[in-house]
Amino acid sequence: MSNPKEIKRRILSIESVIKTTEAMKMISIVKLRKIKNLLIQIKIYLDYIETILLDLLFMEKYKENLSNNQYFTKIGKEKMKLFIVFTSDRGLCGSFNSSIFEKINFIFHKKGYNENECVFLSVGKKGFDFLCGKYNMYNQDLIENNFLNKKIQSLTSELISDFIQKKFSAIYLIYNHLKKSLLQETIIEKFLPISIKNLKKKTSKIYSILEPDQKKILNLLIPKFLNTKLLKTFLESTTAEHTSRMISMHKATENAYDIKHDLILNYNKERQTAITKEILEIISGSESLK
Template sequence: MSNPKEIKKRILSIESVIKTTEAMKMISIVKLRKTKDLLTKSRIYLDHIEVILLDLLFTVHKKDLEKNQFFSRKKGKKLFIVFTSDRGLCGSFNSLIFEKINFFFQKEEALHKECLFLSIGKKGFDFLCKNKKYNIYKNWIGNDFSNREIQFLVSELILDFFKKNFSEIYLIYNCLKQSLFQEIVVDKFLPIPITYAVNFKKNMSEISYILEPTKKKILNFLIPKFLNSKLLKILLESTIAEHTARMISMHKATENASDIKHDLILNYNKERQTTITKEILEIISGLESLNKKK
């Protein structure tokens, strides 16, 4: 049987754990609300700029699109941008992404030489460093950065893409499909597929833009803004999935700690009761021995 003092210490430590997990849960809830508000605004902006871009693409001939560097297909290495968290304690948020990467590349080892990786988040960078078979393109970037930093990152990616350092860019991130269900999405970032405009059905008669100075310059100005807003939206979706996973894991941790505390309190009461019973028996036996001597 355990010592009541040791059980009491364990109860106090469990109470501190409950306070910590409950505080982390509340922090995740607050951050989740803020991020959802930002995602709603970014989606509105992305939808509007996407409609303008698709309308513009309808006025451009397919051959001209093939000559454009944003749409042209090249041969070379592929870059995979992995969105992970900076901290742990978020359930299977990071492990699902790592399993997806391992599953995708475990069949063909030759793909490792053709692929480069850029991690947005410390956990992804640690994972790529441990697995030396994955070639890191650049150092990790924290997943908490401003619009200016996103624009700088996108501009660097576009320049490297134009320099033919890699032929394609893919984004691997967690997307919250339902309130509790997460799905790993692999989305193509560059080059933009020419069929992207074909899927958007619209009558040519509805388009009445007067374009100045040229369609090419407008496309080159509009596409980076579209890529910025797309990357921001995906980053916010990944952040929402992270905070949701952390909120759920901290809620479960709080419940488990509360159950352990309940069991410890029962054990403490039992041990305390047995100790009191032993002391009473010792007193009674002492009294009986004194009476016998008299």
């Protein structure tokens, strides 16, 4: 039998846990709303850029230049691949990070990729802790998951430069995508070279006059497209992170309430047992006096 004082101490500690988990849940909800609003705007902007880009690429008079464009063709014979992994800085977010790590293990064990032909860049401390010492790491300037627009622009230009200079044959993004309101999916998406097969439906078939020429316009538009795509990926990953943390804190709060309820029942039983024992002692004492 537990001591009532010890049970009461445990109840107080559970109450502090409930306050913490509820606070973290509310913080995740507020951050999630902000990120979702920003993600909606970025998606609209990216759709417009994709439409303009594809209209330019599939004009009849400019189609012949597409096969020679450095952004759309695999250049060089190098097999080195770069994987950009989006994880969180903190834990307490359910299976958000573990699903990413499982996908990385799947790449090497199931797909048969060679570790010497893969380089990783982690956005987030948890991913860095998992990858560092196990795999080859890219120039790791951004470990923390605080992607500002200037950092994204500098990273995009650096990735484009390395791809054009044939340091990497392909660049992939590994991140969690919120498939439904409470269901997330881990995705491996090709970043470079650009794949157009899935985007052909977005063409509006508007034939424009290009000034000064297609090549200069594409050199200006494609980096902007890649920069926006990287930002959208980061926002989708952050949305999935806050959703996963919100769900985890909600479940933790419910479990804490259940534990508190059980402790209160045990406390009342122990207290009732102690009172009954004292009453019996008093009665036995009074009977012995008689």
